[in-house]
Amino acid sequence: MATDILIRHVRPFGGEPTDLYIRDGRFARRRSDAALEIDGKGRIALPGLVEAHTHLDKTLVGMGWFENGVGPTRNDRILADRQAKRELGIDARRQSFRQIMQTLAFGVLHIRSHVDVDTEIGIANIEGVVETRNALRDLVDVQIVAFPQSGMLMRDGTLALMEEALKAGADIVGGIDPASIERDPVRHLDAIFALGERYGKPIDIHLHEAGELGAFCLELILERTRALSLQGRVMVSHAYCLGMLEPGRQRSLIEALAAERIAVMTVGSPSAPALPLRLMRQSGVIVASGSDGIQGTWEPWGNGDMLERAKYLAQRNGMANDADLEETARVCTFGGAEGIGLAGYGLSEGSYGDLVLVPARTLAEAVALTPQKRTVVRRGRILVRDGVPAGGLPHVD
Amino acid sequence: MATDILIRHVRPFGGEPTDLYIRDGRFARRRSDAALEIDGKGRIALPGLVEAHTHLDKTLVGMGWFENGVGPTRNDRILADRQAKRELGIDARRQSFRQIMQTLAFGVLHIRSHVDVDTEIGIANIEGVVETRNALRDLVDVQIVAFPQSGMLMRDGTLALMEEALKAGADIVGGIDPASIERDPVRHLDAIFALGERYGKPIDIHLHEAGELGAFCLELILERTRALSLQGRVMVSHAYCLGMLEPGRQRSLIEALAAERIAVMTVGSPSAPALPLRLMRQSGVIVASGSDGIQGTWEPWGNGDMLERAKYLAQRNGMANDADLEETARVCTFGGAEGIGLAGYGLSEGSYGDLVLVPARTLAEAVALTPQKRTVVRRGRILVRDGVPAGGLPHVD
Numbered sequence: 083m084a085t086d087i088l089i090r091h092v093r094p095f096g097g098e099p100t101d102l103y104i105r106d107g108r109f110a111r112r113r114s115d116a117a118l119e120i121d122g123k124g125r126i127a128l129p130g131l132v133e134a135h136t137h138l139d140k141t142l143v144g145m146g147w148f149e150n151g152v153g154p155t156r157n158d159r160i161l162a163d164r165q166a167k168r169e170l171g172i173d174a175r176r177q178s179f180r181q182i183m184q185t186l187a188f189g190v191l192h193i194r195s196h197v198d199v200d201t202e203i204g205i206a207n208i209e210g211v212v213e214t215r216n217a218l219r220d221l222v223d224v225q226i227v228a229f230p231q232s233g234m235l236m237r238d239g240t241l242a243l244m245e246e247a248l249k250a251g252a253d254i255v256g257g258i259d260p261a262s263i264e265r266d267p268v269r270h271l272d273a274i275f276a277l278g279e280r281y282g283k284p285i286d287i288h289l290h291e292a293g294e295l296g297a298f299c300l301e302l303i304l305e306r307t308r309a310l311s312l313q314g315r316v317m318v319s320h321a322y323c324l325g326m327l328e329p330g331r332q333r334s335l336i337e338a339l340a341a342e343r344i345a346v347m348t349v350g351s352p353s354a355p356a357l358p359l360r361l362m363r364q365s366g367v368i369v370a371s372g373s374d375g376i377q378g379t380w381e382p383w384g385n386g387d388m389l390e391r392a393k394y395l396a397q398r399n400g401m402a403n404d405a406d407l408e409e410t411a412r413v414c415t416f417g418g419a420e421g422i423g424l425a426g427y428g429l430s431e432g433s434y435g436d437l438v439l440v441p442a443r444t445l446a447e448a449v450a451l452t453p454q455k456r457t458v459v460r461r462g463r464i465l466v467r468d469g470v471p472a473g474g475l476p477h478v479d
Numbered sequence: 480m481a482t483d484i485l486i487r488h489v490r491p492f493g494g495e496p497t498d499l500y501i502r503d504g505r506f507a508r509r510r511s512d513a514a515l516e517i518d519g520k521g522r523i524a525l526p527g528l529v530e531a532h533t534h535l536d537k538t539l540v541g542m543g544w545f546e547n548g549v550g551p552t553r554n555d556r557i558l559a560d561r562q563a564k565r566e567l568g569i570d571a572r573r574q575s576f577r578q579i580m581q582t583l584a585f586g587v588l589h590i591r592s593h594v595d596v597d598t599e600i601g602i603a604n605i606e607g608v609v610e611t612r613n614a615l616r617d618l619v620d621v622q623i624v625a626f627p628q629s630g631m632l633m634r635d636g637t638l639a640l641m642e643e644a645l646k647a648g649a650d651i652v653g654g655i656d657p658a659s660i661e662r663d664p665v666r667h668l669d670a671i672f673a674l675g676e677r678y679g680k681p682i683d684i685h686l687h688e689a690g691e692l693g694a695f696c697l698e699l700i701l702e703r704t705r706a707l708s709l710q711g712r713v714m715v716s717h718a719y720c721l722g723m724l725e726p727g728r729q730r731s732l733i734e735a736l737a738a739e740r741i742a743v744m745t746v747g748s749p750s751a752p753a754l755p756l757r758l759m760r761q762s763g764v765i766v767a768s769g770s771d772g773i774q775g776t777w778e779p780w781g782n783g784d785m786l787e788r789a790k791y792l793a794q795r796n797g798m799a800n801d802a803d804l805e806e807t808a809r810v811c812t813f814g815g816a817e818g819i820g821l822a823g824y825g826l827s828e829g830s831y832g833d834l835v836l837v838p839a840r841t842l843a844e845a846v847a848l849t850p851q852k853r854t855v856v857r858r859g860r861i862l863v864r865d866g867v868p869a870g871g872l873p874h875v876d
Binding site: 146147149150151152154349351352353354356357377380381382383393394397398399400401402404405407444446447450451 | 847
């Protein structure tokens with residue numbers, strides 16, 4: 083592996099052309115000739131794309147076609163999901179490996195994945211994704227959320243499994259719809275936050291609850307974050323309610339989220355309520371994004387490209403001009419990095435030497451057209467060049 | 480060119496594997512060995528994809544990046560659009576040629592395009608697209624809508640230009656927001672329908688009007704369609720209001736649209752109101768879809784793939800199961816064909832010998848993952864094979 087690398091003539095985040103130099107795995111001021119040089123040809127340089135919300139253990143990428151006859155409610159889908167895990171034999175280790183290698187070619191270098199914990203599979207999925215994380219730790223950062231997809235307090239034994247998951251390598255305590263699924267918002271959130279306290283782990287809660295019910299749950303989350311001084315350690319995923327409130331109520335919750343530094347993850351789903359992206363960003367809320375499930379039992383589509391996700395976010399919000407597209411590109415890079423708490427992120431001196439080169443004339447074009455022949459560098463090592471994975475990358479068995 | 484061709488082992492619309500035979504440009508019963516055979520390898524066979532709503536004269540495909548700093552209102556965008564036409568020198572002949580050749584590779588064989596008519600450019604864009612249509616008439620059907628993008632009665636001289644456009648080769652009379660843009664719904668619609676009567680042409684109206692205002696305009700369109708016996712000759716494009724009404728009102732308008740055989744074109748835009756797709760189809764409304772503008776001054780994205788459009792429609796409507804995806808595939812094929820009034824469409828004997836082979840295990844997978852290496856056949860001639868255009872196709876200068 084080269085100890086240093088010079089990447090000539092690139093445009094960081096679409097700005098003026100410059101050269102970037104990486105030494106000992108970090109961006110540095112240039113002091114000497116580099117062992118390796120590449121010509122950036124004026125491409126846009128982005129820091130590693132950040133996948134802040136996916137389900138690595140449940141993708142069906144590379145498996146047979148799942149014939150989806152699932153009903154429309156969230157509960158239909160949770161049941162179908164559990165049945166599929168049983169019947170299709172989804173191997174969390176193999177499937178997480180496949181998804182990570184697929185999205186590496188897009189330049190996704192940081193992933194937060196929710197991983198199911200339930201009384202049927204126990205912590206097998208956690209163990210599988212931990213194994214993949216270990217195998218691929220030189221390529222990508224993986225954060226694992228212990229996720230009680232089927233409910234936690236409502237199914238005896240799940241809470242103990244959540245603890246086991248944290249001991250087995252999960253980094254974050256997950257939660258799910260404290261009211262509409264768990265039927266007891268206070269007890270659910272108290273249990274989640276207590277786990278976080280006990281193990282010193284951040285919190286990430288799936289919150290699909292609608293309108294004022296969601297707003298109430300957000301208030302409970304805000305109160306606990308404040309009481310336990312967990313600013314910067316809590317993420318709310320989806321938070322559809324923020325797109326369903328009257329403007330005054332919406333604004334005051336958004337200000338509170340900014341004040342407590344609670345991050346919001348939105349995928350910009352075309353069929354779910356649109357979050358007020360501009361207002362949230364202007365108010366100082368940390369906004370991250372993710373692909374959610376890719377080609378699974380919930381939804382058959384998705385490729386995990388976080389640059390395409392920036393396009394989805396813009397489209398969902400009717401944001402079509404260049405400044406808008408740059409904004410959604412920020413959500414899928416810097417916003418995600420702050421949301422999931424990455425250290426040393428960015429293209430400046432001292433940051434980790436990670437970058438993605440995208441062939442486009444402007445950053446807005448990169449978002450609008452999502453060109454595929456990207457070059458991906460991590461810690462100064464070229465992993466993908468013009469869309470072609472470097473030799474020697476690991477393969478899944 | 481082969482006089483007959485046998486396409487072995489394909490699955491029409493995802494059904495059971497069979498062979499398809501084309502003789503003298505139409506599907507036929509097989510009576511002899513074919514001059515040419517191709518192995519379909521079990522691929523999904525679709526009839527030609529139908530683009531029921533685009534703007535061929537305004538795409539910037541292949542041109543410099545348009546730096547979009549346009550404001551958020553429809554009027555901002557109309558002004559920016561007119562300014563861009565002046566300043567960028569968008570050549571309607573060349574640009575329509577480029578878009579058609581790009582979408583041919585996806586299997587788009589039938590296109591209805593709105594083409595601007597206004598007091599600044601006159602009918603130059605109509606003439607340009609007519610020229611392209613003539614040059615490419617062996618590859619693709621193009622219907623041209625004379626479209627008063629900047630208003631009609633509100634700009635003196637536009638109505639006369641609309642007549643000129645029809646004489647110069649436009650096939651359809653276009654209209655635009657009779658209330659919010661033209662400020663006089665009755666006079667606008669009367670003028671449009673009078674033109675249609677005089678020249679014996681169908682009608683296609685852009686209707687973005689919201690809620691009850693849109694519903695009122697729909698009522699005016701229904702009345703005129705009924706009075707002039709234009710059933711099956713009128714399309715309403717966008718019709719956002721259908722997604723904004725209380726259920727009873729929505730249902731009665733939908734039933735009236737079905738009764739008068741007025742087609743509705745929806746692109747499934749993530750940022751505009753979602754139309755009740757299932758209800759419309761179940762009620763017998765003819766539903767077509769389109770890409771709208773591709774990479775233009777209005778929106779920077781889009782590729783014109785009508786199979787991807789079926790995915791967008793499903794995503795916008797929260798339709799994720801296999802039957803849903805088959806339904807949106809129908810909208811982008813048979814629905815479009817009925818909506819724009821194509822004769823001889825489909826995969827059955829006697830229909831024109833047009834088809835698209837998509838490498839996918841099921842029709843739902845074809846929609847969800849939109850595989851690109853398609854084979855495209857028109858009137859028995861192979862235009863694209865496994866994603867590679869055949870030799871001898873025309874090039875734009």
